[in-house]
Amino acid sequence: MRGMAGWRAGWLGRCSGFWATAAVAFLGCAAGLAQEPPYFVTYSHAMEEPGNLEIEFKGTQAAPKNDNAFGGATVEFEYGAKAWWTTEVYLSGQTTPDQSTEFTGFRWENRFRPLMEEHWVNPVLYFEYEDANTADRSFLEVSGNDGVADLATRNAAARSDVEREMEMKLILSSNTRGWNFSENFLTEKVMNGDDPWEFGYAVAASRPLSMRAGARECVFCREHFAAGAEIYGGLGTTDSFGLHDTSHYLAPTLGWDIPRGPTIAFSPGFGLNDNSLKVLWRVGVQYEFQQFFSRFHRGEAR
Amino acid sequence: MRRALGIVCFVLGCVIVAAAEVNQDWLKRVPAAERVRANPYAGQADAVAAGGLLFADHCARCHGDDLSGRNGKPSLRTPIVAGSTDGELFWLLRNGDLRHGMPPWSGLPEPERWQVVAFLRSRQ
Numbered sequence: 001m002r003g004m005a006g007w008r009a010g011w012l013g014r015c016s017g018f019w020a021t022a023a024v025a026f027l028g029c030a031a032g033l034a035q036e037p038p039y040f041v042t043y044s045h046a047m048e049e050p051g052n053l054e055i056e057f058k059g060t061q062a063a064p065k066n067d068n069a070f071g072g073a074t075v076e077f078e079y080g081a082k083a084w085w086t087t088e089v090y091l092s093g094q095t096t097p098d099q100s101t102e103f104t105g106f107r108w109e110n111r112f113r114p115l116m117e118e119h120w121v122n123p124v125l126y127f128e129y130e131d132a133n134t135a136d137r138s139f140l141e142v143s144g145n146d147g148v149a150d151l152a153t154r155n156a157a158a159r160s161d162v163e164r165e166m167e168m169k170l171i172l173s174s175n176t177r178g179w180n181f182s183e184n185f186l187t188e189k190v191m192n193g194d195d196p197w198e199f200g201y202a203v204a205a206s207r208p209l210s211m212r213a214g215a216r217e218c219v220f221c222r223e224h225f226a227a228g229a230e231i232y233g234g235l236g237t238t239d240s241f242g243l244h245d246t247s248h249y250l251a252p253t254l255g256w257d258i259p260r261g262p263t264i265a266f267s268p269g270f271g272l273n274d275n276s277l278k279v280l281w282r283v284g285v286q287y288e289f290q291q292f293f294s295r296f297h298r299g300e301a302r
Numbered sequence: 303m304r305r306a307l308g309i310v311c312f313v314l315g316c317v318i319v320a321a322a323e324v325n326q327d328w329l330k331r332v333p334a335a336e337r338v339r340a341n342p343y344a345g346q347a348d349a350v351a352a353g354g355l356l357f358a359d360h361c362a363r364c365h366g367d368d369l370s371g372r373n374g375k376p377s378l379r380t381p382i383v384a385g386s387t388d389g390e391l392f393w394l395l396r397n398g399d400l401r402h403g404m405p406p407w408s409g410l411p412e413p414e415r416w417q418v419v420a421f422l423r424s425r426q
Contacts, residue, residue, distance in 0.1 A: 035360070035409030049405045051364075051373075083400040116400045117331070118408050178411040211411040215351035223414070259359065290363035294373040 037180045038255025038265040040282045041141060041232045042204035044182040045122040045173035047113060048080035048088075051293065056286035060139050062277045064148050070096045072137030079292070084113040094137040099155040105132025105162070107140070111171070118175070126169035130188075134158040139269075139280060141167075142234045143188055144198030147247045147275035164191045179207045180228070196237040204230035206253065217259055226255045233272070247276035262287045328399045329382065332390045339389035343413075343420045353421025356414055360407065369425055375403070384426045391419045 036046045040058065048054055056076040063069035071094065078088040088109045095101040109128040134150070135158035153161075167188035174181045184202040189195070206228025213223050230253060234246030251269035258264065262285050269280035289295070343349030358367065364375035371377035383391070395415045398406035407415060 035407060037409070044409075046409050047405065050403045080405070083398060083403050083405045113400065117397045118406055175408040180409065208411055212413040213352040213356050213417055215348040215355075217355055259355075291373050 036263075037182070037204065037206040038226050038228060038253045038263075038267075039182070039202075039204050039206065039230050040251070040253065040265065040267050040269075040284060041139070042182045042184055042202040042230045043111070043124065043126065043169065043171045043173070044180050044204075045113065045124045045171060047083065047111060047124075048078050048086040049290070050080040050083045051291045052080045052288055053292035054078040054286055054288045056284060058138070058140075058282065058284045060137055061281045062137075062279065064151050064277055067148070067152055068096050068099065070094055070137050070151070072139065074138040074140065076286075084116065086111045090138070090140070092132060092136055092138045094135060094155075096135075096155055100159075102133075102135050102155055102159055104136040104138070104159075105130065107132070109167075120174060120176075122173050124171035124173065126167075126171055126184075126186075128165075128167040128169075128188075130163070130165040130167060132163060132165075134161040134163065139282075141186055141188075141200055141202070142232055142247055142249070143167075143186060143200035144195075144234050144237050145240070145246045146200075146234050147245070148277055149275070151277075163193065165189060166191060178211045179205060181205050184232075196239045198237050199235035199241065200233065201235055202230060202232035204228060204253075206255075219258060224257045224259065226257075228253050230267075233276075245275065248272040249276055249280060251280075251282070327402075328394055328397075328404075329386065329390060331397075332393045336393040337387050337389045339387075339392060341388040341392070341416050341419050341423070343416050344388065344423070346420065349417045349420040350424045352414075353417035353419070353424075356410070356418050357421050360410075361418070369422070378422060379426070383422070388416075388419050388423065391422060392416060395419065 037044050054076070056078065058074045058076065060072040061069070072092065073094070074090050074092045076088055076090050078086060081087050090107040090109070091103070092105055093101065093103045107128055107130045109126060112125045114123060114125060134153060135155045165188050167186060169184050169186040172183045182204045186200045188198050206226050208223055209225045209227060210222035214221050230251050231249065232251070233243070233248030236242045236244070236246060248271070249269040250272055251267045253265060253267040255263060255265040265284040267282040269282060271277050271279070364372060365378050366372040369378040392415055394404070395407045395418060397408075398404045400406070
């Protein structure tokens with residue numbers, strides 16, 4: 001039986017392999033910088049630029065009290081179909097020591113900007129179809145009565161408990177004086193069960209560390225960093241609406257846009273009640289291929 | 303034959319005029335107060351250089367390193383851009399032109415958007 005230290009060393013070892021592969025891939029081709037705030041759960045009204053493909057890895061890690069630690073991984077493929085329409089596919093998996101490593105499912109989301117100009121508050125409509133089992137540890141949202149008790153189910157049992165859900169979000173977002181303020185309200189419904197409608201929220205703010213770009217190219221300049229915080233949690237269900245019997249997190253975030261390279265984000269999420277994990281660690285690496293399909297056009301300069 | 307050629311030229315002319323009208327559409331939406339906004343970094347060499355770096359990161363893939371357009375995306379070396387005020391270009395950067403594929407860049411801080419305008423102006 002492997003100890004926790006051994007499992008962590010193995011997990012970190014696998015992560016090191018991922019980073020090395022990712023670094024080689026990233027260094028081998030040109031990239032562009034995204035203008036998205038460094039959030040993991042909250043959406044702003046920043047859409048993927050049309051024609052751009054963004055690939056992002058999001059990792060989660062936590063060690064629930066009196067329970068197995070786990071690591072979750074999600075890979076996102078986000079494409080700007082139109083300037084007002086972004087479509088995205090997620091593939092998720094997780095690993096739990098002494099249990100198993102699982103592919104947990106997929107999501108397909110679409111975001112639409114109904115208003116064609118910037119306003120004080122900018123709405124975005126979000127629709128998602130999710131097909132994932134309850135072993136999922138991506139924590140892309142918290143809804144309903146989600147809590148640490150859900151994490152006690154062993155993978156062997158959770159893998160056969162597949163939920164097919166429809167999720168909708170109202171995203172409100174503002175950019176002012178360099179700050180971004182975003183508020184999300186979500187509702188989701190399990191389609192293959194009798195569960196009631198579930199609700200959740202996420203609120204976030206962030207700002208670049210510098211408002212002006214420097215005249216010289218540099219990697220560690222302040223304008224390439226953004227810091228902020230997000231708060232997210234569940235709001236119960238139609239049967240028990242409210243902040244009780246669910247989990248809530250406060251998560252400082254830090255993002256680093258490496259010029260002509262990936263964007264890296266990091267966030268420790270601190271649980272705000274007994275139903276929450278004590279700390280949920282998150283790391284994200286995203287890479288944007290600008291005008292992805294034009295790269296395959298004959299005669300186009302790359 | 304000559305008649306058919308005339309019809310083709312007429313239709314092509316209509317398309318070009320219509321396209322020009324579409325491309326100018328965003329200009330008509332700029333509020334008067336925005337048109338007259340002055341660039342606080344106008345003519346500053348540092349701002350032009352910084353704007354050039356921002357342009358290379360965010361804009362060049364569509365509009366080209368030399369601003370002449372790429373992959374079917376519009377050139378910025380046009381009379382419309384040259385004749386626009388700094389305030390109008392700044393408004394376009396903030397709002398984009400979503401109907402025609404130009405994303406908004408409101409996620410960039412305002413000073414950075416002015417730096418991009420300073421760069422564009424230096425290349426006209």
